[in-house]
Amino acid sequence: SPSRSSVIIVGAGVSGISAAKVLAENGIEDFIILEASDRIGGRIRKESFGGVTVELGAGWIAGVGGEKSNPAWELANKSGLRTCFSDYSNARYNIYDTSGKIIPIKLANELYKKAVDSAKERMDSAIRSLRSQESNNRGCGGGDVSRVTEPPFTPRTPFELALDFLLHDFEMAEVEPISTFVDFGEREFLVADERGYEHLLYKMAEEFLFTSEGKILDSRLQLNKVVRELQNSRNGVTVTTEDGCVYEANYLILSVSIGVLQSDLISFRPPLPRWKMEAIQTCEVMVYTKIFLKFPHKFWPCGPGKEFFMYAHERRGYYTFWQHMENAFPGSNILVVTLTNGESKRVEAQSEEETLKEAMGVLRNMFGPNIPNATDILVPCWYYNRFQCGSYSNYPIISNNQLVHNIKAPVGRIFFTGEHTSEQFSGYVHGGYLAGIDTSKALLEEIRKERKIENQNNLLE
Ligand code: FAD
Helix, strand or coil, rough: CCCCEEEEECCEEHHHHHHHHHHHHHHCCEEEEEEECCCECCCCCCCCCCCCEEECCEEEEEEEECCCHHHHHHHHHHHHHHHCEHHHHHHHHHHCCCCEEEHHHHHHHHHHHHHHHHHHHHHHHHHHHHHHHHHHHHCCCCCCCCCCCCCCCCCCCHHHHHCCCCCCCCHHHHCCCCCHHHHHCCCCECCCCCCCCCCCHHHHCCCCCCEEEEECCCCECCCCCEEEEEECCCEEEEEEEECCCCEEEEEEEECHHHHHHHHHCCCCCCCCCCCHHHHHHCEECCCCCEEEEECCCCCCCCCCCCCEEECCCCCCCCCCCEEEECCCCCCCCCCEEEHHHHHHHHCCCCCCCHHHHHHHHHHHHHCCCCCCCCCCCEECCCCCCCCCCCCEEEEECECCCCCHHHHHCCCCCCCECHHHCCCCCCCCHHHHHHHHHHHHHHHHHHHHHHHHHHHHHHHCC
16 A cells, blocks of 8 residues: 655645745654656746746746845845846836837826826726625625726727736736735846756755755655645545556645646545635636747847837737846847737747747837847747646735635645745745745644644543
């Protein structure tokens, strides 16, 4: 029969690793981590490209410089990670139209103000409607979510669409208070280190797993183990992986993404209760794709305030948001363009040649026909990757806490963790990190309770 451990952790991203660390620190050493891919890190993932190390997943430490210290920033400092300050706020002064003209500053400011005001107005009306719904529903249980419906101002022109994209997909903090920036500060630092953002995770892992020369050699970490079935019973949890292995444990911590929970990769026996399924299906999944392009030389402006630039097109989000990598890696001649949601999915499904052609078309519109072709392209795949199914959770702008509460709540012996279970910091690395700690603490509490009952029963016998 399969050996039994105290706890099985499914997934070795930041939340799985931080959860395991807390268990180890509290004397629970007989855990097993089952990870579907061949590496740790999950959505923190580096790759060599064009002579430097680029981050396909999390790239920034978001929320720095405030009163409270961001734990991800602390970890980065402790492990000597090289970072680089990023300032999105200039992006709106570098908006190109399809003929390569930059929108004048005065007009940019006017349009930006209009976009912020309208977004705030939408937010206020959504809050009002949630409040009135709540007062109508009082006593009937929560769980309702108010989505922003008809906006009072609809962005139509390419410039308005570009600013709308900037505000909703990048500068959300301009419109609504986001805990990450309220608590930890408004600054963001790009990780620009050959060892990658994932270096933080290796440093964390070193503290409780057996490692040698930067490699994890601990048999409690099992890679290439795709969990397909979880059986929850009164006495324990049984896990079956795709390669037919069976594992048993007293408890399980499940750290797979919200997208994976929505997919049919893992089946639950018995099925998850309805309130749980509904909560999982309600949470939106954001797709965010950074496409990297390498050039033989620079043809874009590089001075102060030029790191980010935008392309105004009649299709919202069509190769809108650009960044050059000269601040992070001088001389690298790399550009990054970020796509989201529908555009991400579209591009993930087509060939790299097709994507390269589109991106070059956009760049030629901005910088003229004589710019050189890119010599290399890298298109990460987050949506059609069955171990991710998206980039991060995106709770409705206005939602009550019941939703995240239900997503996080344990079911029998299965405890849920991951960035999507963080009430305050979902969608971020620090959210995943803190969620792992939180979930392990809740599990430790449960284990203590169970032991106490066992001891009492033993005394009675
Ligand atoms: P994950 O890292 O996804 O870990 C879950 C693990 O479970 C994965 O390793 C996966 O392989 C594994 N798994 C899945 N299914 C199974 C299975 N069936 N069996 C076994 N294992 C399984 N955050 C920031 O703070 N700043 C940023 O700039 C930022 N940018 C981002 C950009 C992109 C493109 C993406 C994708 C994310 C970004 N994030 C950013 C978010 C951040 O990366 C995540 O919030 C965080 O890394 C999530 O950690 P996690 O442990 O919750 O999940």
